[in-house]
Amino acid sequence: MNNVISVVNRQQAQLVEDKWQILDVFSEHHKPQDVNSLDQLVIPFEPWLAAYNSGLLQAYFEDIQAFSIDNSSDVNELKPWLNQLKLIVLDFPKFTDGRAYTQAVELRRYLGWQGELRANGDVLRDQLSHMLRCGFDSFAIREDKDPNEALKGLSGISVLYANSVLEPQPLFRRRAL
Amino acid sequence: MYQYDFYDKELVNERVKQFSDQVARRKSGELSEEEFLPLRLQNGVYLQKHAYMLRVAIPYGTLSSKQLMTLADIADDFDKGYGHFTTRQNIQFNWVELERVPDILSRLADVDMHAIQTSGNCVRNVTTEAFAGVSADEIIDPRPIAELLRQWSTINPEFLFLPRKFKIAVSSSTQDRAAVRTHDIGLYLYKDARSEQLKVNVMVGGGLGRTPIISKSLKKGLPWQHLLSYLEAVLRVYNRHGRRDNKYKARIKILVKTLGVDAFAEEVEQEWLLLKSGPTELTQEEYDRVSKHFLTRKLKTLDISPYKQHYAQDKDFAQWVSTNTHEHKHHHYVSVVISTKPGPHNPPGDMSANQMRHVAQLAQTYGFSEIRVTHEQNLVLPDIAKNKLYELWLTLKEYHLASPTIGLLTDMITCPGGDYCSLANAKSIPVAAAIQEKFDDLDYLHDIGSLSLNISGCMNACAHHHIGNIGILGVDKNGSEWYQVTIGGKQGKEAQIGKVIGPSFEADAIPDVIDILTQVYLEHRQLDEAFSDTVGRIGLTPFKDKVYQRNDVEASL
Numbered sequence: 001m002n003n004v005i006s007v008v009n010r011q012q013a014q015l016v017e018d019k020w021q022i023l024d025v026f027s028e029h030h031k032p033q034d035v036n037s038l039d040q041l042v043i044p045f046e047p048w049l050a051a052y053n054s055g056l057l058q059a060y061f062e063d064i065q066a067f068s069i070d071n072s073s074d075v076n077e078l079k080p081w082l083n084q085l086k087l088i089v090l091d092f093p094k095f096t097d098g099r100a101y102t103q104a105v106e107l108r109r110y111l112g113w114q115g116e117l118r119a120n121g122d123v124l125r126d127q128l129s130h131m132l133r134c135g136f137d138s139f140a141i142r143e144d145k146d147p148n149e150a151l152k153g154l155s156g157i158s159v160l161y162a163n164s165v166l167e168p169q170p171l172f173r174r175r176a177l
Numbered sequence: 178m179y180q181y182d183f184y185d186k187e188l189v190n191e192r193v194k195q196f197s198d199q200v201a202r203r204k205s206g207e208l209s210e211e212e213f214l215p216l217r218l219q220n221g222v223y224l225q226k227h228a229y230m231l232r233v234a235i236p237y238g239t240l241s242s243k244q245l246m247t248l249a250d251i252a253d254d255f256d257k258g259y260g261h262f263t264t265r266q267n268i269q270f271n272w273v274e275l276e277r278v279p280d281i282l283s284r285l286a287d288v289d290m291h292a293i294q295t296s297g298n299c300v301r302n303v304t305t306e307a308f309a310g311v312s313a314d315e316i317i318d319p320r321p322i323a324e325l326l327r328q329w330s331t332i333n334p335e336f337l338f339l340p341r342k343f344k345i346a347v348s349s350s351t352q353d354r355a356a357v358r359t360h361d362i363g364l365y366l367y368k369d370a371r372s373e374q375l376k377v378n379v380m381v382g383g384g385l386g387r388t389p390i391i392s393k394s395l396k397k398g399l400p401w402q403h404l405l406s407y408l409e410a411v412l413r414v415y416n417r418h419g420r421r422d423n424k425y426k427a428r429i430k431i432l433v434k435t436l437g438v439d440a441f442a443e444e445v446e447q448e449w450l451l452l453k454s455g456p457t458e459l460t461q462e463e464y465d466r467v468s469k470h471f472l473t474r475k476l477k478t479l480d481i482s483p484y485k486q487h488y489a490q491d492k493d494f495a496q497w498v499s500t501n502t503h504e505h506k507h508h509h510y511v512s513v514v515i516s517t518k519p520g521p522h523n524p525p526g527d528m529s530a531n532q533m534r535h536v537a538q539l540a541q542t543y544g545f546s547e548i549r550v551t552h553e554q555n556l557v558l559p560d561i562a563k564n565k566l567y568e569l570w571l572t573l574k575e576y577h578l579a580s581p582t583i584g585l586l587t588d589m590i591t592c593p594g595g596d597y598c599s600l601a602n603a604k605s606i607p608v609a610a611a612i613q614e615k616f617d618d619l620d621y622l623h624d625i626g627s628l629s630l631n632i633s634g635c636m637n638a639c640a641h642h643h644i645g646n647i648g649i650l651g652v653d654k655n656g657s658e659w660y661q662v663t664i665g666g667k668q669g670k671e672a673q674i675g676k677v678i679g680p681s682f683e684a685d686a687i688p689d690v691i692d693i694l695t696q697v698y699l700e701h702r703q704l705d706e707a708f709s710d711t712v713g714r715i716g717l718t719p720f721k722d723k724v725y726q727r728n729d730v731e732a733s734l
């Protein structure tokens with residue numbers, strides 16, 4: 001994927017060369033031609049699951065390492081595979097569609113997902129700080145935007161009242177009186 | 178009043194910087210209008226018919242004199258010398274330039290104010306009633322809870338791009354004056370009879386607009402400590418399942434209706450159990466920190482005999498006292514309501530910069546430098562000593578701020594309508610003016626007594642016409658402006674949606690239609706029966722018959 005910003009240790013953000021490719025069309029029968037192995041491939045979860053459930057899944061596809069999931073899907077369905085995954089990609093079909101914020105919070109807070117969590121789609125500078133706080137740690141900035149500019153969006157506003165994935169204690173528990 | 182500390186100040190200051198940068202990037206073309214739109218909305222900036230409008234948050238309708246002075250200055254320096262108070266206790270400036278909005282926001286920040294989340298698909302300004310903390314019928318002061326909610330909902334990152342806007346109202350008095358049941362979430366605070374603990378009855382899914390719905394009970398007896406976690410659960414379920422394909426079906430009321438309130442409550446409950454006793458559980462310490470800003474004032478026992486004398490001798494004063502004051506917890510004090518609807522020349526809710534300054538000054542002289550904004554778009558001086566009341570009244574009269582019409586027919590709630598709003602089907606301000614003109618006889622208004630009249634310029638129902646005793650809605654018929662009339666609505670704990678009386682009317686006919694409706698009411702009213710009760714008892718027919726049999730009322734078919 002291009003234009004990827006990655007945040008390491010919750011603070012150092014940088015533009016990275018990214019190895020992952022999203023498999024646009026998933027077919028349970030065909031091994032994709034242009035990709036060497038599953039350690040570079042992001043598999044769309046819903047068609048994969050359908051194939052898996054119907055027993056049609058090719059053995060090759062059992063060792064997936066990265067899923068992308070629709071923002072209308074229930075992330076709890078990912079549970080059985082979390083241990084083998086390295087990356088989960090959540091989707092912002094439009095930046096005004098905020099469902100993936102909640103998915104991110106669920107993955108981090110309730111499902112204990114520790115691996116990489118990436119925002120993909122209509123991912124723009126002015127929403128990055130919100131995404132970061134909801135637990136995303138990598139961002140595939142929309143292709144027509146300058147990722148170096150987008151980097152500036154990560155800092156956002158330094159004060160936040162509510163708790164978040166990044167800061168589990170709400171301000172009222174940290175406030176110096 | 179709540180005083181900002183370092184954190185609160187830092188947040189609004191950083192927000193001003195952030196938004197000025199966003200405005201600059203919009204200007205340079207780096208941000209497209211589409212990308213900029215939600216950013217400006219979440220900073221209160223709308224694009225109206227003729228100009229940008231800025232909606233400034235007045236959290237739970239509470240202002241200091243200093244803040245109101247600042248609003249007056251902004252009205253002079255950035256607008257045409259006036260502002261418009263809204264039904265959600267905010268103020269709007271109708272003629273601002275986008276480039277200058279950061280300057281306005283920075284002036285606001287200087288006095289601990291902001292415009293954050295006064296628009297957009299996020300949690301909006303939390304409202305409560307104007308008499309919070311002082312009303313005789315209050316069970317508990319709702320402002321600490323309202324302030325805790327304001328903080329929790331401000332830039333809460335998970336909930337900034339909800340399916341649609343999300344409004345929360347809080348009430349904690351015998352009478353609900355905050356229109357709680359027409360909000361996405363309504364909170365009734367009360368004290369548990371046995372434990373004396375503060376508890377909350379949570380209502381969900383109220384809202385007007387295209388599909389008016391009165392909210393339903395979601396959770397009873399929630400201990401206040403769990404309020405944030407519970408609301409977080411509600412918002413999470415809503416964010417997950419609320420519709421995004423159709424903006425008219427995106428409010429939480431539609432989700433609740435589709436799932437059924439029980440199924441919705443069940444899902445919220447499951448979600449809540451996961452976070453209930455986590456870090457969002459409110460602490461007594463935090464409640465105390467916030468509530469110490471809202472301490473009840475130490476009010477003195479006064480000699481109120483001069484007040485009684487004036488009351489007995491001056492009929493006009495007595496009339497004003499009966500309509501424009503509200504009973505205070507302390508018998509020697511009252512809350513004074515200042516009408517923004519003195520007559521046809523003044524659009525309801527509008528106030529000039531000079532009038533704002535006068536009010537701010539009066540609050541300083543006669544009160545505790547505090548002013549409230551009511552849901553009915555009026556202003557309140559919450560603690561006025563009765564022995565100063567006469568003097569205050571005389572001064573208010575000088576400034577044309579003593580219209581003795583609070584709660585009466587001419588105390589209408591009116592949206593900006595077609596004069597400003599680009600969504601409008603019809604104008605509402607001229608209709609309000611025509612009604613004011615027709616009903617200029619105070620005695621007749623007092624005969625009719627308490628009656629709410631609400632005028633919205635379109636289905637979005639910003640003036641809450643559905644819950645007005647008489648509601649007027651602007652509709653578009655082949656490009657011309659018509660008005661549909663409903664009767665029998667009411668607000669409060671037993672809120673009710675009015676019923677349409679029949680085909681709609683042209684603007685000219687409206688004052689006469691209202692005249693007839695009030696006549697029928699007076700004919701049938703038993704004792705001091707309220708308008709909506711009379712409608713409930715005798716039904717629509719007597720009203721319809723009278724209204725539509727008249728030839729000079731031109732009803733369309």
Ligand code: SF4
Nearest residue numbers: 592598601634635639
């Ligand atoms: S009710 Fe309609 S016309 Fe009136 S302010 Fe709201 S959107 Fe505009």
